[in-house]
Amino acid sequence: MKQRHTKESLERRASRLEDKIERLSKADPDANHWEIQHCYEEAGRLREWAEHGCLIGNPTSTWRP
Structure with a gap:
């Protein structure tokens, strides 16, 4: 099952x-x-994905703006 x-x-x-x-x-x-x-790098990628709606290197991601 694909995660949304x-x-x-x-x-x-x-x-x-x-x-x-x-911590x-x-x-x-x-x-x-x-x-x-x-963790800094991953958090930055997640925030960028949340803001722009696409994950760099993952054009088939489920989140779209």
Whole structure:
């Protein structure tokens, strides 16, 4: 079954990643550097997808503006 993405669901996922970044940064930013970086990048992609309605590299995505 294909997952349906809505603007709101993408924004929620980005917010959860940003919360995770905050927790990791408080715990040990040096030890968690790569995971923090990955979360920043993923949250940015999700926010961009939510804003513009398409995921770069995924033209068959379900979200359309």
